[in-house]
Ligand SMILES: Cc1cc2nc3c(=O)[nH]c(=O)nc-3n(C[C@H](O)[C@H](O)[C@H](O)COP(=O)(O)OP(=O)(O)OC[C@H]3O[C@@H](n4cnc5c(N)ncnc54)[C@H](O)[C@@H]3O)c2cc1C
């Protein structure tokens with residue numbers, strides 16, 4: 001592409017970390033192909049909206065984002081991809097302001113589609129190869145930390161979840177490909193790799209399970225840290241706990257509890273109980289007392305009684321999650337929970353959600369407090385107005401004065417105080433010389 | 434706007450013609466389809482769709498892994514969305530199938546060495562019929578909870594000393610009352626593996642009883658239908 005015809009591309013991403021990863025991989029693709037990465041308000045030639053459909057709110061947000069992006073860039077090629085493209089495909093295809101609707105499994109070929117469009121070829125999205133793992137290792141990203149996708153899809157069919165319908169069956173990326181992707185990501189200068197997928201605990205490539213893959217990732221040479229994006233509490237044993245002794249593996253897990261009531265869990269079709277969850281948490285904390293657990297909780301699931309909700313409150317307190325991602329249950333069309341009885345009034349859901357959020361903030365404060373006077377190895381992600389921002393090993397947010405400090409570098413920081421409030425609470429510290 | 438083909442799968446692979454409908458009670462029937470075009474493990478389920486309908490539902494596979502036909506057992510739910518439509522299907526109609534899905538079931542090599550107790554409510558018996566047909570030598574006891582004893586679907590296929598019918602609304606079961614009532618008075622050897630399938634209320638109650646008896650949650654496997 002010569003400079004006079006340099007095309008500009010903008011991305012808008014909604015939803016989960018997997019989506020973010022997939023956008024990052026697309027950014028790399030477009031960047032390598034000579035496109036210029038711009039914001040949606042900088043007259044892009046191509047706008048890619050990577051949608052989410054996990055809740056009704058995310059549906060609405062995705063719709064609004066698509067129309068805003070399309071309206072502001074009426075001459076641009078508008079590509080809509082992500083879970084909404086799977087779930088509301090026909091509807092989206094009938095909208096004149098959208099050029100292409102590309103389903104999740106063809107997402108990785110969006111560059112080919114757009115290139116073909118500019119070359120005047122008529123390429124239909126259904127002619128694109130289907131491969132959920134075709135993505136190039138991330139080179140240029142919207143973030144400093146880079147995700148490596150190891151798995152896609154899920155067939156657990158939790159009653160509230162649309163994912164099995166929109167992302168399809170569970171498939172795992174071969175070990176050798178994952179390792180290659182990790183190697184390239186490190187070569188591209190990333191200092192932190194996040195292992196990502198829809199249900200990564202279900203990883204299975206021949207005889208290799210998730211723990212086997214993780215052990216091999218940790219042995220890839222180089223100076224980098226490894227995080228695990230989010231896990232279902234699928235019964236982890238001593239081997240998994242042991243792996244966290246490796247200095248590259250960060251002591252944090254986002255383990256999705258969803259409810260603290262065994263009855264609610266069964267109605268959600270989640271096949272573990274609170275006692276099993278407790279066993280996992282206690283196992284980790286007996287070896288690593290300051291291990292960080294965060295979680296997802298759904299409040300107001302159909303039939304959730306006051307007692308069942310109280311069980312969730314108790315669990316959030318007991319497990320000391322330093323952050324709870326709280327979702328008010330919202331009906332997803334086509335899921336099993338849509339047809340369950342005893343849907344909970346919005347007002348009660350809002351009250352319950354507020355209670356969990358409040359608890360989450362208290363827990364976070366308590367957790368951050370436990371680090372005061374201690375040090376963390378902080379990977380600097382951004383520097384604004386002389387202040388460096390990043391995360392410590394335990395995934396605690398840290399800021400410190402940035403004099404002489406560089407992005408994408410790890411510093412030892414002595415933590416001195418908590419600043420900010422609520423969701424924006426963070427640890428402030430100073431360089432430990 | 435460029436349009437796309439609706440599904441990214443090969444159409445012919447996921448459509449099956451209904452070969453036979455076996456009416457088992459007024460409400461319950463089985464759909465016999467051609468042999469599965471995929472390998473599955475007894476206990477797994479499929480998702481079943483009807484052409485032209487946006488919804489699909491999951492059904493445990495009712496046939497054995499080596500059977501001539503793929504079969505599912507369906508109970509028509511009053512005011513249900515999907516089952517009244519399934520009920521209207523006729524021999525020769527097409528259904529769409531995806532799968533197999535799920536982890537419910539045992540590894541084939543363990544099926545012949547372990548001791549199993551299967552606990553089912555209503556159509557929750559489906560995966561157990563598949564297991565028994567797939568592993569004819571399996572050492573099992575099947576405790577089946579129903580309302581009326583005519584819901585003992587295909588009971589003649591199970592050895593009479595292995596099949597315990599608990600009927601709550603008539604007096605014709607091995608045990609008259611809910612299966613949880615029967616379960617409370619049972620004793621099992623410590624190494625038993627339990628498989629529970631059916632509605633979540635039954636599964637919750639049965640789990641509590643088994644945990645009270647001292648069994649570990651890890652030896653109890655659950656498949657919730659609703
Ligand atoms: C993994 C899995 C396997 C399943 N296997 C089977 C199977 O082998 N056979 C089978 O009949 N169903 C099975 N189900 C249930 C099935 O998927 C549907 O939910 C059921 O057929 C009702 O669909 P519907 O659209 O008519 O009811 P909906 O309109 O979805 O109404 C659902 C309501 O009906 C009730 N209900 C759901 N299923 C049943 C049932 N089986 N008996 C009585 N009441 C019910 C519940 O109260 C539920 O809230 C399975 C579900 C899962 C998750």
Ligand code: SF4
Nearest residue numbers: 154156157158161163
């Ligand atoms: S485990 Fe449950 S919630 Fe998670 S993706 Fe699978 S179906 Fe959805």
